[in-house]
């Protein structure tokens with residue numbers, strides 16, 4: 001629609017540039033709602049353990065096969081502003097809880113579908129927004145109430161959570177094994193502060209190398225550096241390693257300015273070279289003196305220094321990424337040193353073993369059996385690159401799910417259990433709300449059930465029948481009853497061991513509602529016209 005001039009006493013006033021477009025009111029709202037629902041529709045068939053995967057081909061022909069919600073939306077490169085909004089919501093969910101991205105988007109889609117019906121019944125968007133907000137508040141209270149506490153150190157329970165997260169992923173043959181790795185990784189890096197547990201997943205490093213099979217994936221209690229030992233004369237394996245971690249080079253830095261040194265005789269050149277050698281020799285001497293047998297630096301090591309290090313039996317790795325350097329420091333208890341003269345034995349890190357190993361066609365340095373392994377690494381292997389990529393995404397979801405459970409110490413059942421329980425409660429709550437907002441609260445309850453129906457549909461079961469059965473069970477007090485998508489039965493999911501951290505559904509419900517209300521609030525879309533140069537660039 002073209003920019004609509006506003007008339008003032010017969011004189012049209014144009015406030016937008018030529019080429020801009022504007023859509024108002026209900027038309028704008030409907031356009032946004034349609035786009036957002038279309039996005040949710042895309043993810044719907046991939047939802048749950050029986051969901052399908054998507055194959056995405058980018059403009060260069062690169063293929064990604066994935067079941068990960070955030071990845072699908074990211075690769076689809078959507079155009080519509082409201083669709084992009086949903087993509088952002090899914091990213092937010094991914095960053096905050098790491099799992100449940102599809103659930104958040106599908107729920108937003110369901111809320112908008114319900115809102116459409118209400119709009120048709122002449123309920124104003126503001127009333128719908130208010131109703132949804134009240135429902136959300138109530139739902140979040142309720143979900144925390146129904147959640148069961150678990151012991152964050154109970155590895156068996158944590159493994160169940162990892163398995164639930166991995167249920168929908170394309171790594172089924174290695175599912176048990178991946179679940180164990182995720183639990184062990186989180187268990188190793190978790191920290192207790194006061195009476196609360198903290199997990200910082202930045203300290204789980206994931207290194208990918210294709211080749212081998214998924215079962216060759218390995219957890220290392222320490223760090224893996226995707227680098228080689230710098231000099232062939234150095235040892236490839238050092239036990240009881242004492243590690244110096246440096247962010248300074250072992251080379252003579254070139255002068256910053258255009259300084260000039262005039263050399264007039266061969267003796268002078270020899271002197272200069274000898275001096276350089278002497279400086280480097282002294283640095284290596286110092287490293288040796290404090291007892292270092294491994295050197296890891298963020299910067300370079302020149303040939304002379306390499307030679308001296310090798311001569312002293314020191315294993316060295318150069319040009320390590322800053323983030324990896326910090327992981328080495330954290331895992332081995334080392335202090336990062338900027339000035340070798342200041343180095344003391346206390347600054348060195350410790351590990352049982354530092355070793356260069358061949359992985360596929362490459363060499364990597366493994367730092368294992370660290371003193372205080374507060375950082376871990378996972379080396380992901382698999383037949384080919386696409387499998388390794390999807391394995392990484394699956395592992396990240398599982399790690400997040402386990403971390404969420406450790407942090408909050410609370411779980412709910414899988415298979416739609418919390419959604420149905422909340423819907424039941426909200427219907428009762430709606431009556432207290434009254435007025436037209438009551439309709440919105442009821443709509444919220446239906447939207448929650450809509451998510452469950454997607455899960456059931458994908459399993460090839462009858463959604464209406466299953467929903468009726470679920471409602472009946474929950475009315476009779478089975479708070480954690482959900483659909484087992486493998487058998488089609490309705491069972492107590494917590495009892496059966498199919499559960500997830502409460503943060504996953506809770507946050508999905510929260511971000512889904514935020515997305516839907518954000519879209520409902522928009523009644524005007526103004527799209528700026530393309531700049532002249534951009535227009536010309538287009539063929």
Ligand SMILES: Nc1ncnc2c1ncn2[C@@H]1O[C@H](COP(=O)(O)OP(=O)(O)O)[C@@H](O)[C@H]1O
Pocket residue numbers: 046047048049051069099100101102103104164165167168413414415416455482483484485486498500
């Ligand atoms: N064994 C199971 N039976 C039924 N539902 C399950 C089972 N395991 C996981 N789920 C459900 O699958 C859904 C998550 O599916 P998933 O494809 O991972 O989407 P998301 O991106 O939202 O995490 C959740 O609703 C969860 O309860």
Ligand SMILES: [Mg+2]
Pocket residue numbers: 099100101165168397
């Ligand atoms: Mg998931």
